[in-house]
Amino acid sequence: MAAPISKGRRLIKFLVVAVLLVLLLGGAARMIVAGGAKSLNIGDRLLGDSEGATLQFAGQPYGAGERNKLNIWVPTGTRKTDKLPVLVWLYGGGWYSGQRDDYGFAGRAFAKQGFIVVIPDYRIVPEGHWPDFLHDSAAAVAWTDAHIANYGGDPDRIALAGHSAGAYNSLMLALDPQWLKAAGSDVSVIRGVVSLAGPSDFYPFEKGGRADVAMGDIRPVEQTQPITFVRADAPPLWLGHGTADTVVRVRNSQRLAAAMDKVGGSATLREYDGLSHNDLVMALTKPLAYKGPILPEMTDFLRGVTARRVAPAPRPE
Secondary structure: HHHHHHHHHHHHHHHHHHHHHHHHHHHHHHHHHHHHHHHHHHHHHHOOOOOOOOEEEEEEOOOOOOOOOEEEEEOOOOOOOOOEEEEEOOOOOOOOOOOHHHHHHHHHHHOOOOEEEEEEEEOOOOOOOHHHHHHHOOOHHHHHHHHHHHHHHEEEEEEEEEEEEHHHHHHHHHHOHHHHHOOOHHHEEEEEEEEEEEOOOOOOOOOOOOOHHHHHOOOOHHHHHHHOOOOOOOEEEEEEEEEOOOOOOOOOHHHHHHHHHHHOOOEEEEOOOOOOOOHHHOOOOOHHHHHHOOHHHHHHHHHHHHOOOOOOOOOOO
């Protein structure tokens, strides 16, 4: 009887995988907009290669709030003494949705590339509004700076990355020093930032839209816009955007790159022809990597900005 049972289990697994393929390839865009990161994560776990990345810690508190918890992914076999580069991933969701456990696909993707990956939750609407999600994101980065060495990470090699609302949070922390300062840290701990479809110059807000609800009451409104804080000494930025994005228009990244260039800052703009808002984050999963070279191009930038700094040799007297 063992053989029929085994065949039955394989058939069930095959059917599950087939259904996931149909969902992922046929309706992933609709799913992720409706909170489908969980579906992407399941598909990536079942259809991708799970080897090479390990969830080292789930639910590590970084503050006192219910959503002040984070997950830590590491390359499999990481030792405490390794001092690997660190990536803090801030997920999107329009400041309305998101759970750290649903973004295991991002943890796996970057851990396989050799990074310690920190994925925090942060307050979202209706419990949190601007600047709550910035305070929480800054607190998560400050915690990472103070404690990541205990998990094999190098606190001198921290970068940020995010998609959509998470990209906004990342850009604000890097460009406006007040947030990390308030968290007891300093913007100098950030070696670079990857922004995927990040809103950076999006006022006026759509009446009743997500940004309007999350930050529409703030005055002056300019303080909510990352482009307000461009400066020459900001961490290097890598701005990835799909030209077919109708949620956060590509002009956001175009204008930010131009503004950074004008003040003498460092910003790389990468436009992906024909890709939508969610295509960029979907491409981080193994089944949907065909959408574009987002992961390898992000990784190239992140490796560059988090490379070990070599002290200059002392000059002979």
